[in-house]
Amino acid sequence: MSDPVIISAVRTPIGTAKHSLRDLTVEQLAGPVVAAAVRRTGLDAATVHDVVLGNCLGPGGNVARVSALAAGLPDTVPGLTVDRQCASGLAAIDLSAQLVRSGAGLVVAGGVESASTAPWRFWPPVGDAEPVRYERAPFAPTAADDLDMGLSNDLLAAEAGVTRARQDAYAARSHALAVAAQQRGAFADELLTVAGVDRDDRPRAGLTPERLARLRPAFREGGTVTAGNSCGISDGAAAVAVVPAETQQRLGVPGLRILATATSGVSPTRPGVGLVPATRLALQRAGLTLDQVDVIELNEAFAGQVLACCDELELDPDRVCREGGALALGHPWGASGAVLMVRLFTQLVTRGQGRHGLAAIAAGGGMGVAAVVERIP
Template sequence: MSEVVIIDAVRTAIGKKEGALTNIHPVDLLVPILRQLVDRNNVSERDIEDIVTGCATMTNEQGGNVGRLATLAAGFPVEVPAYSINRLCGSSQQAIHNACQAILANDATIVIACGVESMSRVPMGSDIGSFSDTLMNKHTIVPQGFSAELIASEWNLTRYELDEYAYHSHQRAIEAIDKGYFEREIIPIDIEEDRQFVTDEGVRRETTLEKLHQLNASFQPESGVVTAGNSSQISDGAAGILLMSHKKARQLSIKPRARVIARAVVGADPLMNLTGVIPATKKVLQKAGLTLEQMDVIEINEAFASVVKAWEKEFKPDMDKVNPRGGAIALGHPLGASGARIATTLLHTLEDTEGRFGLQVMCIGFGMATATIIERL
């Protein structure tokens, strides 16, 4: 059986809603990711056997198979195929899984997995109409924020705990930016004739616990604990991973940076919605034959602070290993791009800290979650 290795991983800096990346078409946002992955690794475009693109809101400018359109716009030969997938917040993590599966099945030896989302230009949920009566008769479907409140109640999480977690996410992101930890993973994006975008835009240097405490609850005004401050940000961005079979990497004399050793996806209660990170973590660790204690870096998507804190209560991990460079609360959550963005940050953090194993896990709307374990080589 083939072994899947990671050759490279890059991302854009993340733009905030109606921020620096607003004027860039989603296709054009993904183009420099695709170009960098081939150009700086001396890989022929013609050797790319497929491109898998995650995108959560595939309508309007992100419709029509956005991955294929970006592949053409990037100047790849027309013979290079591409397809786009939607597993909501887990879309580009699923793109990584799909790319791995193609390589493991010997359907391909070199695949790019990537993701893009311009939430400024294509609003979240704009691809959703009314829900069917059949669905609503079987399940209670609520906005994710209400699910985040249910999670906070179920795990007895206080407003202080959530705000404290959000504050630390910003502080970790600020430290990572100031110490240059993101510089290797971020590629510059030209946004004006003489200006490049290279720094995550959503990080709030001025935030304090006091300011976070002053925000009103977003979903339950009277008694709620979930606010805009302890939730992920609406964002724009793109990211991508170059994957190969280990055999192909040896043939091309390319040194792999990591290998993918386990993948998992689970379904969960659509009312609680975001709790799938708990069974997904258990499942992927079991598949890998590893324990949480063996993970040197853990990235769990900060869709809401309550999701991470509930997960923490279940597993009681060393939280210094969890989102050590901040997460979506500070950096932003460009839906379909977040899986590849988190994978990129996970890889670089493992390298910088000389860690061995890394875990990535993400909650997904309507009750799902994805999880991946990689090993640095």
């Protein structure tokens, strides 16, 4: 059994839905990053064992297989599409690690989402009624448990005692950090230009807590979650190349050893807290504490949700997403977990800013996925 090691990582820019990447379908987003992830390894594309991609709202038909073909990989390379909602991209990387531990060679894993081109669906008519637009997937079997993400995370923030002021300050921080990172070229090594787009759409300069405080609650009367302290609906793709440790050593390249992963379930009414038990379990399996982790990337679906999770983990929020997170960059659902891993690769491997990293993300339905990695020479 060999340790899985990530030796390349790449992502598209993240486009706000209906903006810069609006015309690109899922395979047009994922194909280039799959190809780039393989190309950056220096390995022959014919050695790819599998392509595993997360996706939530695509056209079906096995997005991973279609993307592998769009990437120009040999038709002998299969594909597997994973749907663990927002955690799909990180779940795909988890599965790739298991494949490598089971004897696979090069596996490309990640995720993709094109909210802009996702097909419209309709419930069939009942009797003489007209078809009804299918707005979203159910997250739980009963209406009482099937809350919208915004409402459930607004309630989570209230129960955790996370104030509106803290949420707006954290959201403003995310944008400020992302803008500063853009300006100094911090994302350059991980970004792949697609359709002429070479930078993330969403980060905004000058977005202060005072400006955010003017926005009205978006999901309930008297709530604290607004459009300003929530992530944006987005398009994008990300992929990593995972190989056995022996291959990484033979190539003589640095990488991220996947030390441990974990997936957990929580109440479907409070899905945003799902990353907490997953984080704890992944750290336990890795034999580490949060104090020993150098770079922490949590998916910022909602500022209140991230802060509630940090409070429960006794984690200083200033240690999280130090170059901005999904609040500023956007949240391309099926890709977001993979984006976290790409961010870890850039900071730990490309720049050498520490040894250990943590990626964690919560998902609709009440789940969380986490992964702990270690930089190796």
